[in-house]
Amino acid sequence: MVTVSRRGWFTTLLKGIGAGMVLGGGGSMRESAPQAEAAEATGPLTVRVTRPFDAETPVREFTSWLTSNERFFVRSHFGPPPAEAIQPEAWRLSVKGLVKESLSFTLKDLQQFEPVSLTAVLQCSGNGRAHHRPKVPGVQWERGAVGNAQWTGVRLRDVLQQAGVKPQGVHVQFQGADRPALATVPLFTRSIPLAKALHPDTLLAYEMNGRPLPLLHGAPLRVITPGWMAESCMKWLTEITVRVDETPGYYMQQAYRIPETAVRLSSGLPGSAMVPVEQMPVKSLIAAPAEGDTVRIGPVTIQGVAWAGEAPVVKVEVSCDDGKTWEQARLLGEGQPYAWRQWQFVWNARTPGPTAILCRATDAQGQEQPATSPWNPGGFLWNGWDRLTVTVEA
Amino acid sequence: MRWLQRGSGVVLALLLVALVGWTVITAAQEEDRAAIEPATARKAATLVLARCAVCHTTDLIAQQRLPQDRWTVTVEKMVHWGAELSPEEAAVVIQYLTARNHPGAPDQLPSIEAELATMEPARAQSAASDGPLTGIAARGAALFAHNCQACHGEGAVGGAGPKLARNAVLKNEGAFWETVLHGRGPMPAWGAVLNRQEIADIHAWLTTR
Structure with missing residues (x-):
């Protein structure tokens, strides 16, 4: 009987609060300036998480061929880096690891390589997570964590060739300038196999739909791996490291992996080998x-x-x-x-x-x-x- | 034949009793999982705001619908990544989230902030009515590091929250106590997590900065 009354209390509480009651502010921390601006500039988006800012595009926007920068879905693990970190005077891209010569580029230096434009779908691996049963932890994306944009940049291949990849180098690691609120949280670091990095369509993009890459989409430079899911498309890119092995750490070895059987569209049985998420399925x-x-x-x-x-x-x-x-x-x-x-x-x-x-x-x-x-x-x-x-x- | 019949009747009755008993016990366990004392819920909600919302807003939590084992794994992962929760605090948070955000919970739930606001008045501590307290700065340092530093920065130099070292609020004890006990703007109320002595200790330490 005691437990019944306790449950009764809880039910009453839930009913009493009702849907109309909204607490001003919602979030429990002061939003950093870029995130607050971002929230204002992205009114048409459906916000899933206020901080770090994660929001999806309402699917009605997909009646147009290109998804506008302002209405493009936003996802990151820690939110954008402080503005100082990506100012043109301060920002550098370093290329290091298993290369013949370590290099450092300003954005102007990079723009000396041949520019390339292509239109590609960018999609969060978790797009549609809300439809999985049983429910899975994570941002409950529905249909709109995807968009189609024109990306302009330079080939990653050209940059790697200037540095000279050593024969042992078979994975290319990306690090962005974004940082977690606590130093104890692992950095978002990812790698892709060298073959994808050397593909002529894999870009380091500095423009999105003909405009400089917006802060929320990785300014000043992000990776675009066409045909692959968005976690390979590192935003706020500052470091490229050529490695002998896949990047260690949580975001490569544990997160963004699926059972090998699920890739083949069968059962996804637990216990099967876990492989990194790469290509987008139809x-x-x-x-x-x-x-x-x-x-x-x-x-x-x-x-x-x-x-x-x-x-x-x-x-x-x-x-x-x-x-x-x-x-x-x-x-x-x-x-x-x-x-x-x-x-x-x-x-x-x-x-x-x-x-x-x-x-x-x-x-x-x-x-x-x-x-x-x-x-x-x-x-x-x-x-x-x-x-x-x-x-x-x- | 008759004995056999009676015997099987007894076995059947025993089986029935066992089945009913098992059902009752299982149902009670289910009830237990869904039940949480109001005071515990209030403490847990305050902990969620204070310790989880350092890195992400509570809307991320509110959209999850997970069973107890998944909540346990999730909270343990967060503690491993630096969420300031003692084992006892983590257990309270897991109990609260399991009761509130289980797979059968309704699609629309109030925000954790809204839920806490309805619980707040029940046991709010009064600021100044219980007589003066002497804060001990040496104890305050560790309490600050555990509870306040994530937002107010190491050495109280500021971060997501304002700088507190040499902040004018330290000289206005009424405002200081009001803010800590009941919250202010994005800062949650700490009345359910810190007792008055602990708040006085933090205040004492802050005045030395």
């Missing part, structure tokens, strides 16, 4: 209509985007009867490697009432988006069918 999203919309009986234009890691999307299918039947959508424009493909489908809505709309994509390697993704302990790489409900009105 995925599509419905950008319009929006969840909960009411549509008129007759033709309804459904539109969205689809992408895959290093293979082009070849097919998008839409179901307007909760997955019973599927029809092929029209792919718009020309396919571009690494960018997403917009698609459109005109649905002839006939039956009044609520209905589920679903989409799924297939890539050139024959990988098809699954109904639900294999569960994994980190909640990574969700690419289940996208799904929303609309009501047809006569």
Whole structure:
């Protein structure tokens, strides 16, 4: 009986507080100036964590080919570094480790290399984590921790070739200028295999959609590994270290790993070897209509985007009867490697009432988006069918 | 035959009793997991604000829905990374989070700040009514390092929170006690974590900076 009454107290407490009660300030610490500015400048984003600032893009923004800098999703482990650390006078990129000559670059020095522009999807590995069951700890991203932007920079390969990679060097480590609040928290340090680092499309980017890289997106310089998940795309980059082995430490050896079996889209059994998250699996999203919309009986234009890691999307299918039947959508424009493909489908809505709309994509390697993704302990790489409900009105 | 029947009846009855008993015990354990005393909840919520929100806001915590074993692993990881929680404090935080943010909890929960605000008045300590206390600066140094330093910086020189060394608030004891006991702006109330002697010790140490 005592426990019942205690639970009663808790329930009463929850009811009593209600949804309307919001405590001013919310966060319990004074926000640092850049983060407060960021929060103001990013009104249209859905904030998941106030500090460090993590926010996703509402999917309605994905009706446009490029995602604007202001509405692009934001994710970091510690928030941006202090402004002083990335001032042009102070900022340097060092290249060291297993190289013939250690080098240090200013941004101007780097801009002497041949500039390269490409459009690529950037997506957080945890995008869609909220859909995994059982629930997984971490930021509960839904659909919008992804975006498509044009990145301009120089080839990482050109920079590494100037330093001269020694034969033993097979991993390339990245370190940014961001630091945790407590020195006891491990730094966010990552590495990628040399083959990906030397790929001609792997960039050190200083522009995003034709403008200098914004602070929240890694100013002045970030890595772009097209086709791979965003944790390889180190922001606020200051150090490149060529190594004989994968980077040690939490963010490479424990976090951002998935069971090998999950990569092959099977069960993701515990106990199987854990491998780093790398390529993006094939995925599509419905950008319009929006969840909960009411549509008129007759033709309804459904539109969205689809992408895959290093293979082009070849097919998008839409179901307007909760997955019973599927029809092929029209792919718009020309396919571009690494960018997403917009698609459109005109649905002839006939039956009044609520209905589920679903989409799924297939890539050139024959990988098809699954109904639900294999569960994994980190909640990574969700690419289940996208799904929303609309009501047809006569 | 009759004996056999009676015998199997007894076995059946025993089985039934065992099954009912087991169900009751299991249900009680479930209840226990979901139950938490108001005073414990208040202490835990204060600890979450004071020790977890150093690195991240509580919205990150509030969106999780995890069973006890996952909360335990998570809190242990945070302690390993420097969250200032003693084993007893960590246990209280795990109990609170398991009761509040378990997998069956509703999608929408109030923020931890909002929840704490409703608990606050119950046991707020009064600032000056219980007579003067003599703070001991030597004890205050360690208390400051454990509770205040993450925001106010080593040596109280400031950080995410204001500089306290030679801060005018130290000469205004009313304002000092009010702030520490009840919080101010982004600073949480410390009344549930620190007793009055400890606050006086911290004050004494701060005046030496």
